[in-house]
Amino acid sequence: MDFDRLIPVIRQLALEAGTRIMKVYDAPDFAVKTKSDHSPVTEADEAADALISAGLRSAFPDTVLITEEQADSHALRATTFLIVDPLDGTKEFVQRRGDFTVNIAYVEHGIPLRGVVYAPAQGRLFYTRADGVSVEEVGGVAREICVAKPDNAALMVVASKSHRDAATEDYIARYAVKDSRSAGSSLKFCLVATGEADIYPRLGRTMEWDTAAGDAVLRGAGGKVVRMDDHSDLLYGKVGWGNPFFIALAPGVDLK
Ligand SMILES: Nc1ncnc2c1ncn2[C@@H]1O[C@H](COP(=O)(O)O)[C@@H](OP(=O)(O)O)[C@H]1O
Numbered sequence: 001m002d003f004d005r006l007i008p009v010i011r012q013l014a015l016e017a018g019t020r021i022m023k024v025y026d027a028p029d030f031a032v033k034t035k036s037d038h039s040p041v042t043e044a045d046e047a048a049d050a051l052i053s054a055g056l057r058s059a060f061p062d063t064v065l066i067t068e069e070q071a072d073s074h075a076l077r078a079t080t081f082l083i084v085d086p087l088d089g090t091k092e093f094v095q096r097r098g099d100f101t102v103n104i105a106y107v108e109h110g111i112p113l114r115g116v117v118y119a120p121a122q123g124r125l126f127y128t129r130a131d132g133v134s135v136e137e138v139g140g141v142a143r144e145i146c147v148a149k150p151d152n153a154a155l156m157v158v159a160s161k162s163h164r165d166a167a168t169e170d171y172i173a174r175y176a177v178k179d180s181r182s183a184g185s186s187l188k189f190c191l192v193a194t195g196e197a198d199i200y201p202r203l204g205r206t207m208e209w210d211t212a213a214g215d216a217v218l219r220g221a222g223g224k225v226v227r228m229d230d231h232s233d234l235l236y237g238k239v240g241w242g243n244p245f246f247i248a249l250a251p252g253v254d255l256k
């Protein structure tokens with residue numbers, strides 16, 4: 001993959017998808033359908049998916065494309081692929097909380113090497129540059145981002161807003177926590193990437209398209225994502241595209 005070509009394409013597609021999503025978000029009303037897995041889907045998910053997948057297929061016709069909204073793509077098997085969640089945090093979107101994101105990632109040999117995460121309602125845009133370093137673009141200026149140096153006696157934790165359960169609270173209680181906040185969608189990875197949080201534990205189901213772009217942004221900022229069970233790196237291209245429980249963290253956090 002030519003990263004000098006990839007990054008401008010995925011950045012631009014994420015911005016365009018975000019604009020499309022905000023048209024639906026800002027309308028007085030929109031329809032919410034329920035998918036076979038009982039999760040919500042809106043015209044915003046579908047429009048953003050159509051825009052991104054057309055753009056990626058045209059720019060990178062030889063690269064496998066996996067996208068949440070196209071079930072036939074889930075039957076593919078690959079270790080090198082593009083993976084898209086056009087609207088992560090649909091529950092947040094439906095409830096008109098701003099924590100939803102557009103996610104596009106490139107995975108090579110199971111590792112999410114590059115990605116873009118765009119939170120249009122918050123005007124926050126994160127991506128890996130061609131050289132792999134992560135940036136947040138503010139007012140057209142891309143600034144490098146870096147994880148915090150964690151203080152294990154006063155950790156900053158972030159966890160899901162809509163899937164925060166007793167098991168998650170029990171896990172967080174193992175740590176000396178200074179501040180714990182909730183956020184929806186893949187934004188949580190980005191909060192660790194900028195140093196706004198030190199650790200994001202996820203004891204609940206996610207799919208690879210929910211995490212790959214945020215994982216890439218976190219890696220490019222010096223962080224990592226490990227499996228909860230054996231603390232090995234979270235890898236991609238797994239059968240069925242489901243993730244195990246995981247922890248996203250700034251290195252230096254003493255995992256418990
Ligand atoms: N039971 C379940 N099965 C599959 N995915 C689930 C799930 N519960 C939550 N998720 C995933 O978690 C994402 C929301 O994460 P969070 O709770 O961190 O905001 C959802 O993304 P979508 O909104 O794209 O469907 C969804 O894919």
Ligand SMILES: [Mg+2]
Pocket residue numbers: 068085087088089209210
């Ligand atoms: Mg999702």
